[in-house]
Amino acid sequence: MTKLVCLHHAGGNASLFRSWGQHAPAGLDIVPVTIPVSRESGRRLHRSTEDLIPALAAEIEPHTNDDFVLFGKSMGGLLAYLLARHFEQRGERRPKALAVAAFGAPHLPWGGFVAEGAEDDEDALLARLRSIGGIPDWLVRHPAWVRPFLGLLRDDTRMCAEYRHRPQGRPLSIPVRVFAGDHDPLVPRDAFAGWKELGEDVDVSFIPGGHYLVSQDFGLLRQAIFSLALSDPAPACKIRAVN
Secondary structure (H helix, E strand, O other): OEEEEEEOOOOOOHHHHHHHHHHOOOOEEEEEEOOOEOOOOOOEOOOOHHHHHHHHHHHHHHHOOOOEEEEEEOHHHHHHHHHHHHHHHOOOOOOOEEEEEOOOOOOOOOOOOOOOOHHHOHHHHHHHHHHOOOOOHHHHOOHHHHHHHHHHHHHHHHHHHHOOOOOOOOOEOOOEEEEEEOOOOOOOHHHHHHHHHOEOOEEEEEEOOOOOOOOOOOOHHHHHHHHHHHOOOOOOOOOOEOO
């Protein structure tokens, strides 16, 4: 049994991948991971990637006895990449592949979700969510319905903004497959191409869509990730590659 470990975007949770579990083919087990939340405060338990990655690695460890693939969407892509580095650097069982969607290469200064310091401004967060397709127009007209979820989004946004890339000792040796929306309003094309500097075997593919590729997917991305997980990932899993 191959395990597909899935990490969600900023402000999200594991329910993003519920339909993936329903559509998973035989031989593939979907393992959705939620970034931990404090029971007392309702906010994120960890406030930095340095603290979060060891906790996530410990949660994932029981699934590493089988073949496993790491997949992350947006902020989850950063976490999946850091987990891949964690496993490789410690000589532990490593994933057979890393797949990332809607996140630019973490070593490049390509920008982020909101301007630095603006993550505490609720109006700015709502406007930014709307501009990148994160919430529909009708929901923007009812901000009281959204505000209860903004605390987690603030925590995740701040974690990404404060992330500082530490150069790798060597490129990732596992296959890395990056999927980008062909009209992503948040991540520039050059930032996706930058992933090729971080691994020995990297392929970047553009698919129809914006930034929210998983929630807006009609099955194209899901099938590409499933195929990657169940096959020998050495050949590039191409949809439309960067020129």
